[in-house]
Amino acid sequence: MYLSQLKIEGFKSYTEPVEVNFDQKISVIIGSNGVGKSNALDAVIWALGENNFLSLRCEGYNDLIFSGSNKAYATSEADVQLTFEENDEIFSIARTINESGSEKFLVSGQSVSDLNQYREALRDLGLGNARINLVRQDELTNFFSWGSNDRKRYVENFITTQESLQEVNERFAEYLDALMPGTSGQLFYDQSADCVDIEVVFPDKGRRRGIQLSGGERASTALALKLALFHTRPSPMYMFDEIEASLDWTHGHNMQDLLKKLSQDRQLIIVTHFQSTIRMANTVIRPDGSSWLKFHFIMDERLFKIYKCC
Ligand SMILES: Nc1ncnc2c1ncn2[C@@H]1O[C@H](COP(=O)(O)OP(=O)(O)OP(=O)(O)O)[C@@H](O)[C@H]1O
Ligand SMILES: [Mg+2]
CATH class of the missing domain: 3.40.50.300 (P-loop containing nucleotide triphosphate hydrolases)
Incomplete structure (x- = not known):
């Protein structure tokens, strides 16, 4: 089983709806500082049932909802949908929260009454541990x-x-x-x-x-x-957010070799600024769905030129 698509709307910095497609093995998320890479991983763990504000990098549920910018008004709810694929079967889960803190949960199109039942349904689907990995x-x-x-x-x-x-x-x-x-x-x-x-x-x-x-x-x-x-705590996927920053060339490469080995048994989603880590990704996914380049956010042109070579 692997996470094939993430849809985000109104969650943290995501004012416009965004779709991100992932590969079965290794996918990377790249982009300039502050474009929403870590927020995308926060969205994934939240939709997987995470409720610990520290893990979600916020102080309260209001921080999960887009709070407005110079270009866009604040939104009134945050909505995250995850689609998983397993042997040609596809199913989705979704979590929504509004300004008053009231939440909705969907598992394969069926409404689930509360977080406990949602987590139970995720456990039955083999996704019970995914939010901690x-x-x-x-x-x-x-x-x-x-x-x-x-x-x-x-x-x-x-x-x-x-x-x-x-x-x-x-x-x-x-x-x-x-x-x-x-x-x-x-x-x-x-x-x-x-x-x-x-x-x-x-x-x-x-x-x-x-x-x-x-x-x-x-x-x-x-x-x-x-x-x-x-x-x-077995899980079909592991996620990593910029874990190489303090590693030298040798230790960085040792880490990449270990990640490659881990990807034989599970999906890896990696946020990185490192060219050599970007090169590990099999897929080339863009937000518009075309598939010749790795998934990336709008980024500084100079950065983009450097990444393009990977
Ligand atoms: N509720 C919210 N409403 C609006 N913007 C938010 C909200 N929560 C967080 N943000 C903004 O989201 C932006 C992107 O944050 P994120 O941590 O995802 O960046 P990043 O792409 O991981 O950057 P870096 O490479 O520096 O780690 C930040 O500028 C942050 O202020
Ligand atoms: Mg980050």
């Missing part, structure tokens, strides 16, 4: 500076038993080695501090705790950990 760059670099309670709470969303901790650690070691060859590590409960932490063992530098890592090491380690945690 989004990685954002700031989350990666900040992960090891979060308060110990926040980090523990996040990890406990995924790990409930000793077996799942062991499973996560096996994957964590595998992904660490892929991102930083020769490196191993583990996630552990620090009983004395009542928190979770990680230990990474580098081939040359030896042992390091999370907080002792450099920016790039931190991003690679947090990515390895998040992917290992995601593995406990």
Whole structure:
């Protein structure tokens, strides 16, 4: 199953209706700063049932609705529709919210009464975990500076038993080695501090705790950990929002190789400014539906010329 189309209207910066088509394997979303790339991913997770304002990058439901600009009036509701395809079968889900906070939910054209039932219907469709499988760059670099309670709470969303901790650690070691060859590590409960932490063992530098890592090491380690945690909650798609920013050339390429491997089993939707990441996408999709260039927003002409070569 994969997300074949996203339709947005009135959501955050989207005043006009916009349709984005995605490829089954890897799709990229590119465009200048501030054009609405991250908002598009917010729209996807919201339509997948996300209700945590922090995850949706807002303070309240009003922030989800287009608040107006110099060129357009504010809209009175936000509407997001997702279409999925699986073996020639197509189905859609949709979520709408208006200014008074009242919501509507649709699953395959049928109205669903509330968020709980909507989430249940999504679980039945195999989309129950999809909203949590989004990685954002700031989350990666900040992960090891979060308060110990926040980090523990996040990890406990995924790990409930000793077996799942062991499973996560096996994957964590595998992904660490892929991102930083020769490196191993583990996630552990620090009983004395009542928190979770990680230990990474580098081939040359030896042992390091999370907080002792450099920016790039931190991003690679947090990515390895998040992917290992995601593995406990299967989902047909993963989304990444500018996760390469702090990686050097080698670590960036290691990450791209790992993403290519992950795309063999699931769909990846990637927001990026990096040419080499853009080149990974199989499809070439434009908002008008033509398919010779990767999906992009209106962008600075100079940027566009650079991206065009990918
Ligand atoms: N409710 C809203 N109404 C109107 N505009 C909004 C609303 N919420 C967010 N925006 C605007 O949406 C714009 C695009 O934000 P977004 O985070 O999607 O940018 P981006 O394309 O990811 O940029 P970057 O490359 O810098 O990460 C921002 O300028 C933001 O102010
Ligand atoms: Mg962004």
